[in-house]
Amino acid sequence: MKTIQFKVSINAPASKVWAVLWDDSTYRLWTAAFSEGSYAVSDWKEGSKILFLNEEKNGIYSTITRLIPEQFISFTHIGNVKNGVEQPIAEEAKKCSGDTENYTLTETGNTTELVAALDITEDFSDYFSRTFPKALNIVKELAEQ
Numbered sequence: 001m002k003t004i005q006f007k008v009s010i011n012a013p014a015s016k017v018w019a020v021l022w023d024d025s026t027y028r029l030w031t032a033a034f035s036e037g038s039y040a041v042s043d044w045k046e047g048s049k050i051l052f053l054n055e056e057k058n059g060i061y062s063t064i065t066r067l068i069p070e071q072f073i074s075f076t077h078i079g080n081v082k083n084g085v086e087q088p089i090a091e092e093a094k095k096c097s098g099d100t101e102n103y104t105l106t107e108t109g110n111t112t113e114l115v116a117a118l119d120i121t122e123d124f125s126d127y128f129s130r131t132f133p134k135a136l137n138i139v140k141e142l143a144e145q
Contacts, residue, residue, distance in 0.1 A: 001099070004128060005117040008136040012143040013109040017114055020142045021103060022118040029142060032134035052073060057084035063098070075101045114139065 010017050020026045022044060030040035037055030042048055046067040053059040059081045066074040077099045080087045099119035106113045116135060120128055 001119055001121060003117055003119050004125065004132075005115060006136055007113060007115050008113045008133075008140050010114055010140045011110060012112060013110070014070045014105040014112045016027050017105055017112045017139065017143045020139050021114075022073075026142050030135050030138040031072070033131050033138060050068045051081055051086075053081060053084070058082055061086050061099075069107055073103050077101065112143075 020030070022040075024039065027036075028039050031040075035054045038053070040050055040052050040060075042050035042064065044050075044064070044067075046064055048064050049061060050064055051059060051061050061075050061079055061081050062075040062077045064073065065076045066072060079089045101118040102116070103115075104115045106115075116132060116136065118128065119131075
């Protein structure tokens with residue numbers, strides 16, 4: 001297990017970057033870099049469950065562990081979702097259960113630095129190293145419009 005981090009500087013206020021990250025319509029745009037048709041289901045409150053799903057309703061379920069609007073959000077991943085149903089935590093899911101994914105926004109003047117940090121297993125390192133920069137560049141483009 002290791003933590004990897006990705007950063008992007010965005011010429012927009014943190015409030016706009018936050019909206020691009022978590023509003024449903026723009027969330028779907030930037031997360032398409034990971035899987036076309038991706039979306040999230042949650043009430044977006046600290047302590048709540050969140051489902052990260054693709055078009056086939058497969059993905060992962062997590063908890064919003066910490067939430068400071070327009071500054072920080074942390075997800076703790078729990079297990080897998082298959083066909084829209086949360087799966088019991090099997091051996092494969094145990095590898096990622098408890099992993100975190102954090103987004104930190106720091107606004108300085110007219111610029112916001114977005115840092116995404118996530119725990120990953122070695123087998124996902126190459127995938128996220130390729131896709132996360134693409135996803136964050138989409139966030140940047142949307143927020144700077």
